[in-house]
Amino acid sequence: MEVAVVGAVVGAVVTSLVPKLSAVIGKRFSEFSDLDDDIRYLKTELAIIAAKMDEQHKGQQPSVLQNISTADMRDLAFDIEDCLDQFLPCAACRRGAVSKGDLLDFANQVGKLKKRLERAKQQRTDTDANGSQQAVHLPDQLLGTPAEPADQVGIEEPKQEILGLLGSEELLVISIAGFGGSGKTQLTRAVFDCDEAKEKFGVRAWHTASDHKDGDELLLAILHKLFPEETLLSVSEMQSQVSRLQQRIRFQQKTRCLIVVDDIEKHHWEAIKSFFSELRIIRILVTTTVQTVAKACTKDRGYIYNMRTLSVGDSKDLLKKRVGNFNRNSTDLEDGSAAIVRKCHGHPLALISVANYLLQQEQITGPVCQKTSRLLCTHMDEDKHGDFTKLRQILVNNYINLPFHLKTCLLYTSLFPNDRPVSRKTLTHRWLAEGYIKRETERTYQEAADEKLEQLMDLNIIRPIDTSNRGEKKTCKPHGIMHQFMLYKSISSNFIAPSLENRGNFRHIMMENQRNRREADIDHGATSPAARRPNRLSNLIRSFKPSNSTGSDEDLRPRSLTVFGSAEEAVYSDLINCKLLKVLDLKECNNLEDKHINNIYKLLHLKYLTLGSSVRGLSDKMGNLHCLETLDLRKTKVNTVPVEVISLPHLAHLFGKIKLNKLSSKKLDKFLSGECNLETLSGVVVERNSQFPELMEHMKKLTKVKIWCVITSTDGNYTKLSDAIRKFAQAGTDTSQGARSLSLHLNASSNEMVHLSATSRKAGSAPPVFYLSSLKLQGRLTHFKEFAKALSGLRELCLTCTNLEGPILLACLRELWCLVYLKLVEDRIDDLDINLDGDLASLQRLCIVVKQPRFPKIAQEALPGLVSLQLLCKDLEGVCDGIKVGHFEHLREVALDSEVNPKTIELWENEAKEHPKRPKVLLLKRVEAADTWSAAKYVATDQRSSELLVEGTP
Incomplete structure (x- = not known):
């Protein structure tokens, strides 16, 4: 798996390098005739090598030489990216060094990197010729063996729930979906074998889909079970008898049938669904790890049951029943078992694997349990033939079969603590800032990022937590045991550096102090010495020099820094040395102050920046962050943002509750003469003298805006703001940026704002038509019906504290023909x-x-x-x-x-x-x-x- 992990890292670097290399190629270097060819060579060869690394060694265990070669290739890719970033901070603008001396130095570095790549390419060819060691594969039936009686913990409630679903006259298909090892087969077997199922269903048949080469063969096997007296020798003969067999089942009204298909895939369902679609005396129970397969099976008359993790109590019971000799009176042992339960995150197979391992120990003590918990991932990685084999196989298969771009995105999720969900927007915006999302032909970058996250959730590797107005997922997190394993692999592959000191060429630093993280839960077995060193960023970042660097401590490699909890002063003083940072996430850093961010404006590559609750102000020097795409101030105490910030050429998303500085005529003219790329402004406070209404009309790409109105109808800004809102709402058909969203918080003196926006027009002109997809209104409304008439295409509406009477509200809602979501x-x-x-x-x-x-x-x-x-x-x-x-x-x-x-x-x-x-x-x-x-x-x-x-x- 090491090759696959490192290969994914290389692939991610290559994905981010392609636009930079293309941008460099677009420059004209007449004085350096070989530079253009060298860059084209780097671009082409890196892409080829990354593709080969993704495909190579699937299903095989790489040799030691291949692991070394892959690590060398990773370091080379990092060095190429460092070289390009130092020369070309902004690929989108082709903005970088232009002096002859800079070009000469850049050309020399590119030449050296080309030679290194040629040597590495030859080395990989020689190494691959030596072959790979065969990996150990588990037979499918071994992965699906029935649970022992001691493992039947926490299964009674879901079993009764499934039995209740099978008793419904409307539900013909029940899909049990969940992550590998979560107990889908065990739950299904408990239902299938219970007395109630035997009494309810006169005919029962169990089939494992993977035992059949295709769907037709599966259908043939099912029919053999249903009609044992029939002679069905082949698929072709079966097809001619399908109609007759359906009629036979219809006439057997007294005999109900239960068919189980374990580990079903979509092509299996496509082959069997037509036979069973109208047979109401048959119930089909299927298991799958893929949500889209579960949905396909239950599209018409079905139900999806998503597997839940075991509760803490059930996890303890399973562990104790399996081990059998836990001393309940030992506080030490209780603490040790609690650590195991915490680490396994309610995953049944993980708990069983640990229990089997403990049974092999001479004595089960608290320290043994604590150590087993801390080194769980090491055991999974190194114990390829013992107690952790099945668990490792499931986790490896979930990862190894992903395309490399999804592998990297999954690895990246382990940056976030698994005890709290991560926002969908936070995750996708960070992927985009890191350059891990490749632009696809018909999708925007954001759509491509959303699609990648949907794919990971579809595979049940990442779990959705909160749901948005449209039924989309707002927050998510990986399955706990997968998160642990991915963090372990990310550390051992130099992708993520944990909060404790680890030497190596890490790309991402994640720091979490001891108050927020249990040290015993972190498995550093593969990468760190036994002696733990102080939590200092300075000790970390000084190890991040390119392998060919001869420079000072300023030559540092990390591309992201994420801090949870408190950080030492040394973190802030050393931060400026990470000059190539793209992502700086200090939102959860609770001791961050204004003085600590004085020099952030020097991080010229920064694309994503979030700040914590102690920050009160921003300097106008933040306008130097040319590459910044996302700025999140929601947790800060920042009230005013300099216009230099909203003028940044690539800033697309600005979050917070902010006011804008009063602009001089010169600054205002400069802003209005330039191009504003803001897509999300959530949100802005409009006061009496605010110039935002004038600026809003210039924000042509704005698709989502949140406004707090603190003005009265006598203010000069009142009419200006209503006009800006009307133009924003009417411009929906003129943008290629997608649906528009408006959120208005009205005070008692601005409650006619929506009425004015709907009625303000030239005499004799047609009533306005607003092209909003989503609207949120908070505050007393007096003339909402006129506004509603202009919103016939609205899909989402949230009304808060409007004091509208029921009949009036209903009359307004009747104007909204397309409304899909309503919140009152x-x-x-x-x-x-x-x-x-x-x-x-x-x-x-x-x-x-x-x-x-x-x-x-x-x-x-x-x-x-x-x-x-x-x-x-x-x-x-x-x-x-x-x-x-x-x-x-x-x-x-x-x-x-x-x-x-x-x-x-x-x-x-x-x-x-x-x-x-x-x-x-x-x-x-x-x-x-x-x-x-x-x-x-x-x-x-x-x-x-x-x-x-x-x-x-x-």
């Missing part, structure tokens, strides 16, 4: 009655947040397309009289406030069980807003409704 946040909203099936016919997701448990009434015929219903009030008791779960035919989820009482949760659970589609009941936790202007926010919680029921039961 009010004190009470029980005077809203949705009675007609024509009202909000396109609505799919409805979220209502109220202080008093009084919800609107929704008639049975209304909201025919609803799939998600969120009723959020911590004081809710029982089910709502005016809202019945059974009335929504396509409902997939119901969300409640996590603070509601257990009895209420139980009642909603029972309502959901009566629904033909068995929607999930989710618990959402309220997050207090940072200020009184922000709307109510809820996030997903890992606590399951069933756990809350148990804990709350007297």
Whole structure:
């Protein structure tokens, strides 16, 4: 796997190098005739080598020489990138050194790198000729062996849930989806073998899809089980009898059938689905690691059951049942077992593997458990024939079969602590800043990054946590055991440097102090000495010199620095030495002050910058950060941003709650004469003398804007802002940047802003048409209906504290024909009655947040397309009289406030069980807003409704 990991790192470097090499080639070097050819050679050969490294050694164990050769190639790729970055800080603008001396030095370095690449290429050819050592492969049936009785922990509740789903008359196919080793096969086997299934289904058949070469052969095997008396000798003969066999099943109304297909793939389903699509006495239970396969199987009459990790309690029970001789009275041993449970993150196979390893030890003590936990990844990596073989095989297969660009993206996720979800935008914006996303023909860079994340979530390697208005994933995190293994591999491959000192050519530094991270949970077995050194960035970064460098400490290699918790003063003083940094993430750094960021403007390669809660101001020198693409100030106390910052040529995303400096006429003219590339401004405070309305009209690429209005109708800016909003909303069809989103926070004196924006036009002109996809309005509204009439294409709407009466609100909503998502946040909203099936016919997701448990009434015929219903009030008791779960035919989820009482949760659970589609009941936790202007926010919680029921039961 080492070659694959390092190959992915090289591939990622090559991906980021291609535009830089192309930019250099685009320059004219008449005095250096060989330079252009040398650069073209580097570009071509690096791409070829990266592709070969990705394909080579799949399914094989590389030799020691091949590992050395691969590491050398990685260092060479790093040196080439360093050389180009020093010469050409901004490839997009071809902006870099231009003096003859700089060009001469650059040409000499390129020539040397070309010679090194030629030698490395020849060395790889010679090394590969020596062949590879064969890897150990596990038979598929070994990976799927039934669990022992001692392993049947935490399985009763999901087993009963699956049995309940199989009893539904509407659900013909149940897909059990989840990460490898999460217990899908064991759960399915427990269902298949239980007495209730035997009584309910007169015919049962179990098939492992991988045992059959194609879908037709699988179908033939299933039919042999269903009709043992039939003579079905071949696939061709089976096809001629399909119709007759379907009729036979239809006539057998009293004999229900259960068919299990373990580890199904899409082509298997395509081959068998037509036979079973209309046979209502047959239930099909499939397992898969791929979400799109699960969705394909359950598209018409099906349900997806996503595997959950074991709870802490179940994890402890499994470990103790398996080991058998834990001394419950030993605090030392209890602490050791807790460390193992924490490290395995509820992954059943990981817990079983550790338990089997412990059983081989002479004595199981607390220190033995602590050491086993800390070196878990080392055991997986080195123990290729023992207790960790199956676990290692699953993790390696999940990684090795990914394309190299996905491998790198997955490795990168291990930079973030696994005890908290990471924002989708944070992750994709950082991938883009690092240059790890390749531009595709029909997609923008952001669309390509989103697609890569979707692919990793589809494979269940990364888990979605929170869901957005559109049903998209807002936050995510890798499966815990995969995160541990990827972090280990990233460290051993010089991709990530952990907070403790590790010498080597690391590309990314992640620092987390001891208060935030348990040292015993970090496995440095492959890379660090036993003696741990102080947590100092200065000790780290001085080891990051290019291998051919003869310079000072300024020649440093890291491309990103991420700090969680407190950092020493030395970190900030040494930061400026990391001159090639692209990503600086100090959002979670809690002792960062203004003095520490005085010299950040010297980091000329910086593309992504987030700052922490102690920062209060920004210098206008930040305008030197030419390459900056994302600036996140949401956690800071920064109130005012210099115009030099928003004028940066590549700045696309600016987050925070900011005001803009008052501009001189000269600065204003300069801004208006240049090009503004801002796409996201979330958000800006508009005051009496703010020049933002004038600047907003110049932001032609703006697609998402959030505005806090603190002006009155008598202010001169009032009309200017309404005009800017109207032009922004009307420009939606003129941009290729995608749908537009507007968020307005209105005070009591600006509540007619939306009315003015909708009615301000020349006499005799047609009413305005707004091309907004998403609109959020907070504050009292007086004339919303006129605004709504201009929003016929709106898909998402959030209204907060508007005080609109129910009938008036409903009249406004009837103007929104395309509305898919609606969120209403009010004190009470029980005077809203949705009675007609024509009202909000396109609505799919409805979220209502109220202080008093009084919800609107929704008639049975209304909201025919609803799939998600969120009723959020911590004081809710029982089910709502005016809202019945059974009335929504396509409902997939119901969300409640996590603070509601257990009895209420139980009642909603029972309502959901009566629904033909068995929607999930989710618990959402309220997050207090940072200020009184922000709307109510809820996030997903890992606590399951069933756990809350148990804990709350007297």
